[in-house]
Amino acid sequence: MAPSFIVSGVTASVIHISDSKALKCAFREHVSEVEFEQTVLEHLGLHRGIVRHFSNLHEGQITLEYYPYDVRRYVATSKPIPLELWALQLVETIIFIHAKGVIHRDLSPRNMLTSGGNGGIVLCDFAASSVNGKRQADIKPECRFYHWHTDRTEIQDDLFAMGSVLFELSTRQPPYAELQLEEIRRLYRAGIFPLVDSLFMGKVITKCWMGNYESAEQFRSDLVCICVLFHIAY
Missing domain, CATH: 1.10.510.10 (Transferase(Phosphotransferase) domain 1)
Known part of the structure; x- marks a missing residue:
């Protein structure tokens, strides 16, 4: 599927990149906040009430489980x-x-x-x-x-x-x-x-x-x- 825009927030935009995944991409001035978010998600680990995250391939980006x-x-x-x-x-x-x-x-x-x-x-x-x-x-x-x-x-x-x-x-x-x-x-x-x-x-x-x-x-x-x-x- 072709990537499609989902939403833009204070620190980043979120893009739908596959049937099961979304990509959160930090704005240039907010890379540190999104990197911190990745650290928090790693600290919390897997939990059914927290969005699942995947390996971070690029600075300022987090791959997340997609929800409609x-x-x-x-x-x-x-x-x-x-x-x-x-x-x-x-x-x-x-x-x-x-x-x-x-x-x-x-x-x-x-x-x-x-x-x-x-x-x-x-x-x-x-x-x-x-x-x-x-x-x-x-x-x-x-x-x-x-x-x-x-x-x-x-x-x-x-x-x-x-x-x-x-x-x-x-x-x-x-x-x-x-x-x-x-x-x-x-x-x-x-x-x-x-x-x-x-x-x-x-x-x-x-x-x-x-x-x-x-x-x-x-x-x-x-x-x-x-x-x-x-x-x-x-």
């Missing part, structure tokens, strides 16, 4: 979203990377990949991540997935973003989709977040946003309880 959708594009379709499955898969992956000393720092549906349906999701794009407190680049996450406070831990950075991810999966829209970025920053700094009372996972979303979790394990415990109670009730 990032989760944001999938959510924007009318296809069904396996909310419980994806939420539980995601938190298990976050627990794994945190145990390895990695904080993703840029969690959002655009940095998650899926084949669709019940095929599950995997994390990608670790260029902004930190490993044991060290990082290569100070890349800011999407505004709606960033807490805008200085008194949170790095782990809570990921957990805050998890709340916004679950909101987008639940509503098919990111938090405050109708507002401008400066207004979102103002509201977040004031601890004012979108209403979630009607959402199945509203309680865990709020606790993520309010910084009530100190670890992904705590989040998983609440998430499992909510899923169990939901199925008992219905």
Whole structure:
């Protein structure tokens, strides 16, 4: 097949190069960030919740397993979203990377990949991540997935973003989709977040946003309880 463009981000473009592989190519000024991402992926090793990577043949390039959708594009379709499955898969992956000393720092549906349906999701794009407190680049996450406070831990950075991810999966829209970025920053700094009372996972979303979790394990415990109670009730 002929190579085809998939997406362009802050640090690189991604090209579909075969039925099963994609190539991430760093922009000239961001080679070090993509090289760092390769190091992070090697540090994490194989895991079902992390995009598979292959040998790095050229500086500033990473060969990755190909997926037809990032989760944001999938959510924007009318296809069904396996909310419980994806939420539980995601938190298990976050627990794994945190145990390895990695904080993703840029969690959002655009940095998650899926084949669709019940095929599950995997994390990608670790260029902004930190490993044991060290990082290569100070890349800011999407505004709606960033807490805008200085008194949170790095782990809570990921957990805050998890709340916004679950909101987008639940509503098919990111938090405050109708507002401008400066207004979102103002509201977040004031601890004012979108209403979630009607959402199945509203309680865990709020606790993520309010910084009530100190670890992904705590989040998983609440998430499992909510899923169990939901199925008992219905």
